Amino acid sequence: WNSLISPQTRPPPHHHFFSHFTTSAHHFHHFPSRPLLYYFPNFYPRFSQFSPPPPSFTHTMNKPETLELFDQPDEEKVIENKVHKMPNTSVFLINKEDHTFGNVLYHQLLREKHIEFVGYKMPHPLEHRIEVKIQTTDQTTPVMVLKQAISELNTKLDKLKKRLLQQTQGSEWEQG
Template identity: 45%
Template sequence: MNAPDRFELFILPDGVKKISYVPDPNVDKAATFTIEKEDHTIGNLIRYQLLKENQVTFAGYKMPHPLEHHVTVKVQTVKETAPETMMAKALNDLIGLTGHLRQKFVEELAKAKAASISGDTLLIPEHDSLHHPHHPQQTMPPTLSAPSNVGGGAVANLQQHVDMDF
């Protein structure tokens, strides 16, 4: 069959850097970042986060080909700021946002667990985005529980930083 091995889509081979950086020789304060084994999801997230910054004058991404599993992100910044500085900031901001999202998920999961223990029935309102006409509303309490090592403090203390080893 012509389909590539699924693991080739996301497993980084030995000796390959996850992210590489090439300054643009023709445009001052511009660079191209190549992120291996990623797709439109991360490309669009990074582009959006970069464009929220006043120091970024241009940010765009592309996937060169659907069968090539990398994304290129082009960044141009104002004269006082290096593109790699803004890329690091955007990635760190996204890490913070995903940490916040995880924290909120764990909190809601704990509420659902508490509701199931107390015997309350959870209903999904019809206006909820999860409601689908072919699936009946959920009337049974969920059986999921938060991992024992995860709590508000563990997530709140999450201090990850991107290693920009170019």
């Protein structure tokens, strides 16, 4: 292969592509200074660096409408579905929430002493709804544990809000 390239066009040995990636501490995350098209000119055969991608690459067609993200007066926020195959187990559908609330609620439910199992999932990234599955001991019900966890989260958020207001009194945040 090297015999096919004349010495005038062959790059110096220290300028090949993989020389930019070393495992030493100084150069561990160093990236090449030239764009990838320099090293791989046929990497994007349909699009050159001068032509923009087609509109289908830039538009999100399945994006939900903004009004779908707000609570509606006729819509239930929390729906309980009991799991009859397992004792003291329910799946709660919580509308208009995502991983932000789901993760906080999950970790709060893990702190409850009567929890045997808790898990949550977001069925689809474009649906703003989470499903929380709760299994409790015989001393309580999943509804009671969920209400207790949400009230404790409200208490913690109120304390956090008070502390933030105390620390920011007279600062730039209140003036702006």
